[in-house]
Amino acid sequence: MKNIVIASFQSRTDLLEKAEKMIADHWPDFMMGTSVNENYWDRLYASPFSHYQFLAILKENDQEEVVGVINAVALPWQHNSFDALPDNGWDCVFELGMQADEKQLPCQLISALSVTVDSRYRGQGIPQRLINALKTYAKDQGYLGVVVPVRPTLKHLYPLHSFEEYCQWKNDNNEPFDPWIRTHWRLGATMIKIAPQSMKIEAPKETWEQWTSLRFPMSGDYAIPMGLAPVSIDIQHQSGTYLEPNLWMFHDIN
Template identity: 35%
Template sequence: MTETDSIVITPLAERPSLLSRIYEIAETWPAFIPHDPVAEALLSRVAEDFPHYCVVATDGDRVVARGLSVPFNAASEGREEMPDKGWDQVLVWAFQDRRDGHPPTAVSALEITVDRAYLGRGLSYGMLAALREAVGRQGHDTLLAPVRPTAKHLEPRVTMTDYVRRQGDDGLPTDPWLRVHVKSGGGIQRIAPASMTVSGSLAQWRRWTGLPFDSDGDIDVPGALVPVHCDTAHDRAVYVEPNVWVRHGVKPPTV
């Protein structure tokens, strides 16, 4: 258990009554993100199927943050710890391994989401620490994370490689979320160029974004880290999101 002021952070396995409430949070995710097909198929099952790898924060009776991670086997043929398809790939592998009974050799974070009203209080640091502790209790010494830099959407035409290189005078990343990870002991490893993919009809993209989607080519979309490619002839627009792989060392639990 981790406490921050009146906020209590616990492994979800210790508070199963909150399983159905972790999505009550007032979120800031772009409207198109949940339409990644892997997320649509599997994300809602993570908390129930992997509660020991998830954490939840409460302020009194209110759920104010969640942290999700999944274990997977990176030693199987054709796999690696930090795949190019990042978030999507590790989520698929986790459920394949659970179904097939393959022992996990790695753990990847999926998200840390803080209620909009609780942003700016440093809660993200506590959630990240709690997620590392939860992973350590399951016998792992590393937590991987396909990080979605929170300010990258402001510069969608800058390559992720160039964006990640930016540092402040203190040598830390300029991006706020990458900065949290590095200050917490994480090390930036590589880019996951196709970490998430959202493909939809032009009508769907108009509904998700409020934009016309009436011309071919790359379109800047609020909240998107890179432009969305629009193809009017085929009535399709596709968003392929890059993330940044970060590796955290995990200390074993103290007795």
Template identity: 30%
Template sequence: MDARQEPELTVTTLAERPELAAAMWTMPDNWPVFAVQDPVALLLMPWVRAELPEYVLVATDAEGAVVARGFSVPFALRAEGRGELPDRGWDQVLQWAFADRESGRAPDTVSAIEITVVPGMQGRGLSGRMLAAMRENARGRGFREVVAPVRPSAKHVEPAVPMSEYAYRVRESDGLPSDPWLRVHARAGAVIGKVAPASMAVSGSLAQWRAWTGLPFDTAGAVEVPGALVPVRCEPEHDHAVYVEPNVWMRHAL
């Protein structure tokens, strides 16, 4: 198939196609190894699949192979003590979603959690189509807003640049965000809400970081790691390194 040709795609919820759960969960991706070590993700992402399948989207190609997935969660943004999108972005909204579910609190907003496309199909518009399907799924369930703690796709090229600067860069030609993934959201009608400075945190021993990255991790201070949006803080004297990832909250009115 010509790489420029839009692929045939069928998007359903996991609730509609539960038999796709294993293929969706194990589909290839290009997430950096360290990025999937976040303890909140390790604890709660399996529960999103198990407990909220109507908010999990699965895309299959013409042959029925899973080529993309999208996770989202409903939560109560306007609950007492909240109201603002959290600085702890991705981690916090996952925790809120399951706290709300446990307490019986009615959700008023849907948050995107992840949209992933298999490596061989990237660059062909599938992420935008998954985002559109996620918005439509939320709208169909009566929600008026989707929010997303977005991981800008090209930020890793400039890890030393503050996210507060990077997120607001726009192209002179059309005023859209310079970052490709932020631009997909903007084209879908989203606006930047704020930067989430501590959206995800991954900590580990130096041996773990060496295994995850192949880097020596033997010098104190900032370590630039391929795929990381900001440098990892290395503390050899404590046999410890930590990565605190900033994301960008995008708001989609429905």
């Protein structure tokens, strides 16, 4: 049994470089290209955010490796219903969390932003431990709950089916078909609604060609590797726009 411990980033700031490298190695290049990401990502590792970024640390032969990370923000939430969660999910909660910190606003809700597990250590329940660490933190600190703009991990293999339909698919055991939706569901999360424009990525056509190793000879929509939606290429402006849908899910912590 591998010796994997979960710790908040606040207590292990020395692991920043390892955590960032692990994340960069396991996400498609284009996912790092949102403007929100570029503006704010580094701030997640400074206080107060560092308290609710959690790391899964593998300890072996006096060496430590970061094998999992959950990133999250806290944001103000005055609504009675989670139906008010934003259509531009990931981008919006990231921005709201950063603005709340700048304006010193009280926050009532935590939103996860991403979970990343080193591909060599998948299927061992590391996401469950990271999500539970975040939920325990949220409960201890008196938050209302934890929401997640879930990025279904296998949707990219079904580009011809609508995101809404895909999220409702079931496996033979009548559980959610998508493994990542299933992980959240098994941990007690409920599906709230679709965030149709959760993540907006705009970049020059040339950058999209570098990110995807594809060529885009004419204007139009193109399926891209690991994309949950097509990238829309505009030849006249030499640009490409990608609007990724996510699924809002809610983890009750009471």
